[in-house]
Amino acid sequence: MAKKVLVLGELRDGSLRNVSFEAIAAGKQIANGGEVVAVLVGDNIGSLGKEMLQYGADRVLNVENEKLKHYTSDGYSQALLSVIEQENPKGIVFGHTALGKDLSPKIASKLNIGLISDVTAIEVKEGEAVFTRPIFSGKAFEKKKIIEGIVFITIRPNNIESLSKDENKTGEIQSVSIEIKDLRTIIKEVVKKASEGVDLSEAKVIVAGGRGVKSAEGFEPLQELADVLGGAVGASRGACDADYCDYSLQIGQTGKVVTPDLYIACGISGAIQHLAGMSNSKVIVAINKDPEANIFNVADYGIVGDLFEVVPLLTEEFRRMKVGSSS
Amino acid sequence: MNIFVIMKRTFDTEERISISGGKINEDGAEFIINPYDEYAIEEAIQVRDEHGGEVTVLTVGGEDAEKQLRTALAMGADKAVLINIEDDIEECDQYTISTIIGEYLKDKEVDLILAGNVAIDGGSGQIGPRVADILGISYVTTITKLEIMGEKVLLTRDVEGDSEIIETSLPLLVTAQQGLNDPRYPSLPGIMKARKKPLEELELDDLDLEEEDVEAKTETIEIFLPPAKDAGRILEGEIEAQVKELAGLLNKLV
Numbered sequence: 001m002a003k004k005v006l007v008l009g010e011l012r013d014g015s016l017r018n019v020s021f022e023a024i025a026a027g028k029q030i031a032n033g034g035e036v037v038a039v040l041v042g043d044n045i046g047s048l049g050k051e052m053l054q055y056g057a058d059r060v061l062n063v064e065n066e067k068l069k070h071y072t073s074d075g076y077s078q079a080l081l082s083v084i085e086q087e088n089p090k091g092i093v094f095g096h097t098a099l100g101k102d103l104s105p106k107i108a109s110k111l112n113i114g115l116i117s118d119v120t121a122i123e124v125k126e127g128e129a130v131f132t133r134p135i136f137s138g139k140a141f142e143k144k145k146i147i148e149g150i151v152f153i154t155i156r157p158n159n160i161e162s163l164s165k166d167e168n169k170t171g172e173i174q175s176v177s178i179e180i181k182d183l184r185t186i187i188k189e190v191v192k193k194a195s196e197g198v199d200l201s202e203a204k205v206i207v208a209g210g211r212g213v214k215s216a217e218g219f220e221p222l223q224e225l226a227d228v229l230g231g232a233v234g235a236s237r238g239a240c241d242a243d244y245c246d247y248s249l250q251i252g253q254t255g256k257v258v259t260p261d262l263y264i265a266c267g268i269s270g271a272i273q274h275l276a277g278m279s280n281s282k283v284i285v286a287i288n289k290d291p292e293a294n295i296f297n298v299a300d301y302g303i304v305g306d307l308f309e310v311v312p313l314l315t316e317e318f319r320r321m322k323v324g325s326s327s
Numbered sequence: 328m329n330i331f332v333i334m335k336r337t338f339d340t341e342e343r344i345s346i347s348g349g350k351i352n353e354d355g356a357e358f359i360i361n362p363y364d365e366y367a368i369e370e371a372i373q374v375r376d377e378h379g380g381e382v383t384v385l386t387v388g389g390e391d392a393e394k395q396l397r398t399a400l401a402m403g404a405d406k407a408v409l410i411n412i413e414d415d416i417e418e419c420d421q422y423t424i425s426t427i428i429g430e431y432l433k434d435k436e437v438d439l440i441l442a443g444n445v446a447i448d449g450g451s452g453q454i455g456p457r458v459a460d461i462l463g464i465s466y467v468t469t470i471t472k473l474e475i476m477g478e479k480v481l482l483t484r485d486v487e488g489d490s491e492i493i494e495t496s497l498p499l500l501v502t503a504q505q506g507l508n509d510p511r512y513p514s515l516p517g518i519m520k521a522r523k524k525p526l527e528e529l530e531l532d533d534l535d536l537e538e539e540d541v542e543a544k545t546e547t548i549e550i551f552l553p554p555a556k557d558a559g560r561i562l563e564g565e566i567e568a569q570v571k572e573l574a575g576l577l578n579k580l581v
Contacts (some may be wrong), residue, residue: 060338071492073456073466101445102468105456114422114544118449139344140351143549182497184465188481199487199492205581214552229581239359247506248488253340253447254362262580273340280553283580285573286445291561299559300380301576303569309568317574318581 002034005091019095021055021162030091043069049173060233067180097156137276178242198232205231211238252277270295328380333442363443365510366503372403387575390414401513420543421453429461444502459500469504
């Protein structure tokens with residue numbers, strides 16, 4: 001049965017996050033031939049809706065208000081609930097991002113409905129959508145469905161493939177004006193730290209360091225490798241506990257769970273808590289001096305050696321390959 | 328100040344996961360307080376020590392959760408509440424749990440509720456915001472700093488590595504992110520004292536809830552382990568040659 005599905009696009013620094021396009025693809029699956037309506041929320045959305053259309057949305061709703069400049073659960077829930085009331089969708093898809101994680105349970109509670117969070121795969125059988133999500137930080141998976149009513153999910157970035165972009169596709173972009181009242185939380189300041197580079201949760205390539213990196217300066221060669229590959233730098237808990245880097249970089253059972261196309265673990269022993277955060281990566285490379293290190297058990301390719309020798313060589317090699325392929 | 332902490336008993340992070348009879352095998356597994364909830368308990372104790380009041384640690388689960396509640400009491404919480412649903416509920420989801428917690432808390436004069444931002448087993452992170460919504464109070468998730476000045480509250484929130492400085496007021500629910508504090512280990516005198524602290528046990532009946540009121544909205548169809556990975560390949564030869572080979576193997580990915 002065809003369903004109308006509402007998909008939340010997510011803005012950051014004036015552009016759309018990739019997870020927005022992945023959400024459209026997820027929405028299409030749930031819609032099963034029905035309309036996919038994208039919602040953009042902010043104070044200055046401009047013409048970003050066009051891109052949502054090019055990635056497959058059938059229609060775009062812009063909810064613009066100066067009180068929606070920063071995300072707040074009060075502001076965004078008012079915006080979304082008013083759109084939901086107006087559109088009466090049978091499915092809703094958010095990204096499982098900081099914003100989506102914070103907002104989705106409130107919307108679900110307000111609508112008195114179920115919510116399946118952190119979905120990594122969708123299958124549709126006889127018109128009914130079944131969702132796969134990791135549990136125990138990826139040590140196991142479960143398949144879930146919504147028993148009745150609105151199908152509401154959040155999707156983990158970088159797992160559901162977006163549709164290919166069609167530059168010629170257009171569609172209707174409508175403005176929705178709403179009144180935002182009572183913001184009980186006020187954002188006084190935003191301190192940009194880790195996200196100057198590529199966001200860990202959306203990165204296609206992650207270069208991660210552990211205790212073997214030995215110091216904060218030791219992360220520099222890892223950053224250089226990440227830069228060459230257009231990736232992000234992550235860390236094990238050991239490296240964070242030792243103060244080599246900020247906890248915001250931590251990957252593991254506590255910390256972030258990531259699934260990049262390529263994960264390069266440098267000087268990481270591979271404690272089970274760390275593996276829980278990265279073992280579902282598509283290709284894993286381990287670089288470690290200790291041939292017995294547990295990380296080699298999950299690695300697709302391993303180099304037994306000193307990361308301070310191997311990583312700069314690898315950076316050089318990739319740099320050479322990039323130059324070669326672009327000339 | 329009347330402070331509540333929502334806690335969950337979870338598998339130890341060291342545990343390997345196996346499945347038997349379509350369920351996660353719990354035999355012989357070690358259980359702990361969900362690590363993010365430990366930050367919440369620690370913060371609650373610190374807030375109470377600074378501003379006065381009482382910390383009540385609350386969990387929904389079975390008899391076995393008493394152990395983790397006692398640990399929280401040994402850390403320094405004042406009271407514990409176990410809402411035991413073992414006999415009443417077979418299938419539960421985040422709707423079920425948050426409805427029960429909301430029902431319990433709705434007539435308490437709550438100033439501050441703390442919880443972990445996510446449980447490391449189910450991993451949905453829904454309970455905190457759902458409970459706040461049921462109670463009609465505001466919430467801030469993944470906090471790394473909490474300062475209370477009278478009615479005013481100043482928070483730092485971790486947003487995927489960036490920090491937001493947020494001003495709000497009590498009553499409030501917050502969920503803890505790593506970096507909020509260093510949870511204490513229970514001291515021996517703490518453990519002794521914890522034995523005498525009140526631990527109240529309730530069932531759905533005591534909350535005037537029927538099973539139908541908390542019926543899950545989602546259903547788990549299947550639980551499975553990730554496919555086993557093929558053994559990887561350790562490269563051999565001179566380091567320079569290994570690096571060249573590796574770069575070649577990864578070429579199509581990057």
